[in-house]
Amino acid sequence: MATLINSLLSHEQSAHLAEQVMAYCDELAHISQTLGIIDRRYLTPEHKQANDKLAQWAAQSQLQHWEDEAGNQWIRLPAQQQDNLPHEAPRVIMGSHTDSVPDGGRYDGPLGVVGPLVLLKHFAESRVQFPFHLDVVGFGDEEGTRFGSTLLGSSAICGMWQSRWRELTDENGVSLAQAMYDFGLDVSKVSEAQIDSSRVLAYLETHIEQGPVLEERGKPLAAVKGIAGARRFNITLKGQAGHAGTVPMVLRHDPLVIASHWITQVQQMATATSDSEFPVVATVGRLEVRPGAVNVVPGEVRMSLDIRSLSDEARDAVFDSLQELLEVEAAFHQLECQFEPTHNASAVSCNDEMTRSLNQLVTHYFGDSAPLVSGAGHDAMALAMRVPATMLFVRCKGGVSHHPDESIMTSDAAAALQVMAAFVTDIARKAT
CATH class of the missing domain: 3.40.630.10 (Zn peptidases)
Structure with missing residues (x-):
């Protein structure tokens, strides 16, 4: 040998x-x-x-x-x-x-x-x-x-x-x-x-x-x-579709507007952890708008969320804040909000x-x-x-x-x- x-x-x-x-x-x-x-x-x-x-x-x-x-x-x-x-x-x-x-x-x-x-x-x-x-x-x-x-x-x-x-x-x-x-x-x-x-x-x-x-x-x-441990969700926001020219702005229940604001918060809240011991990364990788017509106020938005960290606790803390934020905004604007978990790995x-x-x-x-x-x-x-x-x-x-x-x-x-x-x-x- x-x-x-x-x-x-x-x-x-x-x-x-x-x-x-x-x-x-x-x-x-x-x-x-x-x-x-x-x-x-x-x-x-x-x-x-x-x-x-x-x-x-x-x-x-x-x-x-x-x-x-x-x-x-x-x-x-x-x-x-x-x-x-x-x-x-x-x-x-x-x-x-x-x-x-x-x-x-x-x-x-x-x-x-x-x-x-x-x-x-x-x-x-x-x-x-x-x-x-x-x-x-x-x-x-x-x-x-x-x-x-x-x-x-x-x-x-x-x-x-x-x-x-x-x-x-x-x-x-x-x-x-x-x-x-x-x-x-x-x-x-x-x-x-x-x-x-x-x-x-x-x-x-x-x-x-x-x-x-x-x-x-x-x-x-x-x-x-x-x-990193990862969690994934399918998220649905339901509002009220309507004619783009006839529904006044103050009477709209547009889920795309709320989803857009929330996606920005996903970016900001995850980025805020970048210098911490356990950074969190979060991604909205899929966004579907219905009915998806140029002259129709959206009535429904479906999107995904993928959120990860080496610390399950850090990841879950950010997710909990994001979920609460969207649910509160949805309720204020009279939208239905649903989070469906699709994956959970520690x-x-x-x-x-x-x-x-x-x-x-x-x-x-x-x-x-x-x-x-x-x-x-x-x-x-x-x-x-x-x-x-x-x-x-x-x-x-x-x-x-x-x-x-x-x-x-x-x-x-x-x-x-x-x-x-x-x-x-x-x-x-x-x-x-």
Whole structure:
């Protein structure tokens, strides 16, 4: 076995391996159910094709590989042979997801799968082993674009699969249970995908930032200290439609006017938290005006609200104020007001010790870069409920994500490989 120090990457090695990472991401990008765009969804033939491709790359370096009962693809560099049996060894897991949104980018998800895979191939070919199984997982579903519920693959391995999910249907009316059968899986056996969390030393998810902060800082990487909790609502304001020329201004019950004032308050109240310990972000992303005619006073407005923070308490305090404000204004102007909750996810903090170690490595290699908060959800949210988990963000051009223009630099992929290698080496040193 090679000495543990050989598990660290030189600048030249990381640069060479990063070229392979970029090539693999390009190759996966061609696996799509929709011609001309990246569109790869859970339990589709393209999902199976992506899993097979990962397995093929793993087999080239004699790495172990298997697909679990939820459709997640696993790759393993086995632990160094010790007194205990190999299957009883502890595990360090790295991974992310292989599914995409329709017309998405090629790095959101796959970077966190093929990056660690390339690293494992390098370790195997260099005969480097660790006192734990070093696993890579490509989760089949994180985006939720086929069945409308996110984190299905990671929830399965964490023992958080919900039986009601088997009844979910896609846009063509195909149930999740049927899709699993077509894929070659049995939905009644999903529980067998659950891992023994007591044997997991760490989970590391490498992901593009999906935001502009690292680019603004001029830094390639940052550790992630937590993932924001999000709540979403559909909001309806009902007033009275009327003729634009005949209804006097003082007699109108125009919900669009009140909605416009309120949207401004959403912006102002969230912005006011920007310098606090737990900033809140809030977005009205959809606005529908009915009847929507140029010569008719609006009678109804439907809009969405997405509100997030690393602190559920801070987020909920801002939301409560916003809800009260709109309800009071609506009542004053004789409008009906309804808030319909559509999503509620609690904030998740990354493991303090793991994040501290990761941040120290980022600082060692690339200078100080304070940990970030992820405003987007990730598989790490599920893993953090069961095992010590953290994340590594990689700079992406313009912060663009979920879009064909999604882009990273090869040098930043190399930087991530260096830190990932150092991260698992650090865990190995502490374990021996």
